[in-house]
Amino acid sequence: MVRPYASRLNDIEPFRVVEVLTRAKQLAAQGRDIVRLEAGEPDFSTAEPIVRAAQEALARGETHYSQAAGLPQLREAISRYYKTDYCLDISPERIMVTPGASGALLLISGLLLNPGDGILMTDPGYPCNRNFFRLVEGEGQLVPVGPEDRYQLTAAKAEAAWRDNTVGAIVASPANPTGEILSADELRELHALCEHNKGHLIVDEIYHGLDYNEKAASILSITDRAFVINSFSKYFGMTGWRLGWLVAPEDAIPHLERMAQNLFISMSTMGQFGALAAFEPETRAILDSRRDEFKRRRDFLLPELRRLGFTLPTTPAGALYLYAGIESFGQNSAEFCRTLLEEHGISITPGADFGRYRSDEHVRFAYTTSMERLEEAVLRLRKLFGG
């Protein structure tokens, strides 16, 4: 008999999309033709110049540990990216490369949360946030959001939800699972509220670059006190490389670096040499044309889903997702997703992955497959629901 495992495990939920994905792969392996609309990653393989740069780094023997805060030349390249793409001067010293945006979330959680502290986050929102907070004995404080605020945390909602133990708020723009962005004005108001409450503002900008109407504003254009999480996974198409970055206030960097030395030692060295090529004009041209393809998919799938009876009150401005209401189908979301996958070969993610608020009435479609496959999905749905 040994003692029970730690209590936090009772609160750490599975990332359900991973289970959907596993089951979808299983069915496909059995010969079923599954239209895969569950995965939060671009279907494109990593762009060739990035692949080539990593292969060359491997050939050169770049296989050793590198700096805990990231390759200096990569921190500089990210700094230049803020200059060219955002007209912002962000010192490389404020930028840390991390093992995915996940690594950035871990560092931020360790930095900001004492036991019992909480951070506001939207419900629905990225499910792992609250599990990172829980790991270090903090909590995610879920704020229900709906179409009236484009599923975003407004300053007014944050103010109403702020509690004695709240130490900050995390928002995502564009957001997962809703694809909605926060305007510069909305970000400014949130920042002002956090400052007023002596709290921290964390902005998840990992879907920047996948914005289809206008360029999403970065919180960095408003303040140098916020924490920004970004990633090479989405726009840059490097999910399997596990590289992200973090921009932090200057005074936080020594703490974050000390944590990174202990928790990570370093990130993948050859991977970072690959990432250096992500900023080359040749690569950017590939990435931009992929973004245009994602926009085409959104523009196709959104009206089709509406016609089929899904509720989509807003037009998501970015990311890879449509967060659709299924009220009209009279099934709860887990059941709905299971039927769709098992009987109709369409894999999508149940709302419960993203929170609790009306999650039974929502599903997430990820348009991370080709137009052809999206058309196939729509055909199958039409057979099922008419429309």
Next chain:
Amino acid sequence: MVRPYASRLNDIEPFRVVEVLTRAKQLAAQGRDIVRLEAGEPDFSTAEPIVRAAQEALARGETHYSQAAGLPQLREAISRYYKTDYCLDISPERIMVTPGASGALLLISGLLLNPGDGILMTDPGYPCNRNFFRLVEGEGQLVPVGPEDRYQLTAAKAEAAWRDNTVGAIVASPANPTGEILSADELRELHALCEHNKGHLIVDEIYHGLDYNEKAASILSITDRAFVINSFSKYFGMTGWRLGWLVAPEDAIPHLERMAQNLFISMSTMGQFGALAAFEPETRAILDSRRDEFKRRRDFLLPELRRLGFTLPTTPAGALYLYAGIESFGQNSAEFCRTLLEEHGISITPGADFGRYRSDEHVRFAYTTSMERLEEAVLRLRKLFGG
């Protein structure tokens, strides 16, 4: 004015070797000839078959997320490795690939520690352990060890140190910084003690394969209730890839997998395809000849340091290090290391990186450079100290 950062930051110490390494690189960049004996990583670049396998995986487009518990074929390969190298049947289901041994430490910390809980560890020992524990509001409980027990945690010492809030013990065999191993009997006694106290036993086996006298015993030959941390970094020579693994009791795996889904999503996919090649006979032959080279270096450096006046009461059986007493030089270890680096171009790590117990009287030599450079270091030390 924002609120202060979390209290744990006051307790998370820098990983000093990283600072030594940075300074050594700085001096080298200024044209100084520095003999680098500080780094805990093999000086060899990753073996060519591994590099080639990763390059090929990249060419095939293996750039997407993979499973949170690791590539199934890599888990199977690790399972086969336990069969061929240890005559042990370890199910792939009990093996999780992790982002370095660091990732395994994070998962284990999250699994075992409630706030206020402690885990026994040797002083001196791997410094990051206690910072992982602190991250989740637990603590490393340092147990001073010396040459009388070959710097290892014996069952008797663990029993004496066990407190009400102790939930387990972590040992390393071979150990960093001392290179000492635990015999099968010692492991068995530790396991019995932990069982008796309803505690968990964690064995860091990341230096397995780098054992120079006899093959180090794995705790897995004694019990299936222990946690084993292992790594592709040391014997397998893949530091910059950030891949390790974890073997856990069967009932822990679902919890660990749920944490991994949230904290990591996945490990580097192309990196794991590279790691698959680590077990090929062609690669193993390269790795074994490198191990022999490390042994040659140990056998050269150890008597030389003794002749120079360093205290080395035991003959370390593995790893990459000599943990040497400097009592006879009358300087504290930080000062000693600084002088050696700044004035004599030899970079070694001060004892304070590994704990508190007599750390001022010790330094760590890592024989992670060529025989030629080791000879150069000895020449310089001879000039300095005579001998």
